[in-house]
Amino acid sequence: MATHRPSEPDGISLRLPSPVVELHDDRLRPHDVRLLLKRDDLIHPDVPGNKWRKLKFNLAEARVQGCHTLLTFGGAYSNHLRATAAAGRHFGFDTIGVVRGEEHLPLNESLAFAAGMGMRLTYLDRTTYRRKTDADVLSRLANQFGPCYVLPEGGSNALAARGCAELVDEITEDFDTICSASGTGCTLAGIAARLRQGQRAIGFSVLKGGGFLNDEVRRFQREAFQAETHNWSLETEFHFGGYAKRKPELDSFISDFEDRHGVVLDWVYEAKMMYGIFARVASGSIARGSTVVAVLC
Template structure:
């Protein structure tokens, strides 16, 4: 696998504040497994194979990039993929593009009630699932575990030591943890939460060591997979001005946050920022279906 391209972004607000911003295009690395999803799966797939498992079972919501990526990996690497999907009502509804892609890639979609989905970390519930589907390598929601953190640490290399700040979107925190582990002394890592979770930073500090990272909880736009006309306009304008497409769940919110903090003067003049594009562009199709139903403007494809 080749290294992800890194491009500098030129916008008036960056020039005005004397801040330089680069984007690491992890989204271009691997078809179907773009961005941090490939990084998270890389060592998990090796662990699964080392353990002799032929099946990987994991969890996600209806618009989960993780579910989409695991399905693509199952087809690519030849293992059986099972996705436990939140919302049993989805079993009798037309599949959105994310779930349709997962099904077409060969993933078995197992729809469960929200009550059962809330038990996804319970050992008893996991045993129930293994009893139903047979032996499997279990991967948590979002794919975050020590093997995933190890993979995400590889996003940064020696050539990145010159960046003052490294930024990434945050869902379950695996990418943030990997970047924090790989950062060089004096380098700050900042995560931008894509979901509304008041205790997220406290929970992350239980397992991500160090004081060289921070988490912004300001730019989630109401919660996970929530979006409004303001964010749609930002993402569309950013693509027009820079040529870089952003997804509405993760990278769009992160870049909105970075540029808003730049406007506020939160970065010192001369600051060099590296933002990690974690992929998720496939989710635009499903998001546009939601936006259309609400009469909101659509994201550019």
């Protein structure tokens, strides 16, 4: 596997390692739990968190292959499309975003940002989009746009899992448990693969019916590290209705968290994880005396 690292061109400064800060919250004190935030959301405003970590080795591999164009997939509000467009601009790649559904003008804020970063947008009807990994669909895109380095939806693949694993190496504090939000299982797979003996990872699924992610985590680990680990688990009770869905209690939690700590949690991913952490602390599922790291991305 390629080990080349993309260089940082003029005009982009990545905050790496991302900071680790302790969260002081009176709800944790009775349980003697220490909570640290791994602020991957501060890596770069355009390519934050696991978006950068997933792209890092893929960008390097695209260069090794001599590809000058990145092609990837996403919904109309995809943060991955935004991040890929920004990374392409900063690192000198052309970018193509294949969007699920029909074109709607004016573009929403996410797609307008991607287009503003130079991404060429194209659209697939929902039936065809469900077949986006099929050879005939990929062949048609290749005929239309020429040679491209193809990134999967969400940017999740073996190289992405390797990139996510690196965040563990940046944490110098001792900890017992590390938590991340899970949409594809890739970040959890990478984190768990890099933990030391006795440490565990918990993924909080943001998808309704997210149990299938257990198989995805194992697949990513096999593909990226040629081995599965057994030091992780997946929580599936904190999806609040499913992907990109929310409920009043989640909104109240986000508002209260901002008031207490001055941190605005992303409601699609981070807030569901953080809500789950506090619920597990309160129930005793996270052991008394533990140090927990929560990854914000």
